């Protein structure tokens with residue numbers, strides 16, 4: 249059969265998602281499970297978003313608004329940009345695909361880090377584009393090394409800032425230094441999926457750079473806004489770049505309930521504050537608890553922590569599963585002795601530490 253399939257597809261290592269929570273419960277006969285594997289919001293979705301969904305359920309017979317009129321208008325006001333600076337997507341995953349389709353020719357290449365969000369590589373390959381991956385340096389994007397890899401055929405660079413799965417970030421100084429030397433015909437995508445959790449002063453907010461003609465910023469409602477299951481994200485770019493991306497997307501790429509929920513969630517400032525507070529307090533607790541156990545971790549500015557478990561991370565992941573705690577092993581990322589844990593509620597964090605202690 250393989251001869252029927254495009255070579256790009258045959259050669260892809262697929263993204264491995266976890267089994268459904270209900271299935272794991274059944275398999276291990278567990279009463280309660282906590283999932284700290286996908287960096288989701290532990291508080292659930294905002295109440296405002298849920299109310300908006302309920303109120304609009306009876307309208308799903310209609311196609312969604314292709315223009316994203318209300319959501320773009322509200323986002324534009326909130327971010328102090330024009331609606332024409334915004335492109336909406338079925339999660340930022342889809343926007344990564346749209347960006348590649350819009351800007352990267354068949355014979356051009358894409359650069360990113362070797363240990364970062366897996367979708368950059370997978371979606372590049374699905375589209376038959378060559379991707380060059382540059383090793384991290386001390387768990388951080390190595391911008392100097394990336395600079396050296398930029399060639400005549402380079403069109404796009406993906407930087408996850410903060411980076412997933414390491415939680416590290418590129419500083420404002422490093423970013424601006426990198427931008428100074430970036431050729432005008434190379435696009436830089438800053439993926440800011442975790443921007444709500446930043447607690448440092450020298451973070452380069454991508455929004456401030458979208459008037460540069462070659463910067464695109466990716467944002468999502470999946471993490472801090474608690475809407476991962478609805479699939480909605482957006483990107484910010486110059487009006488010119490955004491207009492080309494609009495041409496490349498499908499007309500109804502974002503579903504109606506996602507529009508409605510995201511628009512409502514934007515008004516729920518209280519929920520966002522509470523989410524941030526929960527994560528930052530949870531981070532303090534986990535840092536402290538891990539240090540007391542003598543376990544090494546990578547300091548994070550996101551809602552997850554990369555932890556060095558000192559032995560095969562897959563086996564640690566599997567053993568924790570039996571106690572009803574789902575974390576992420578780092579096998580696919582090439583970090584053998586690590587796990588990544590999403591910061592949860594106070595109770596979840598305590599249970600995670602208890603089980604980790606037992607397993608190690």
Ligand SMILES: *Cc1c(COP(=O)(O)O)cnc(C)c1O
Nearest residue numbers: 339340341365412441468470481
């Ligand atoms: C979670 C995550 C996203 C979000 O993807 P969606 O498709 O919007 O759910 C994007 N980028 C990174 C680096 C992430 O970790």
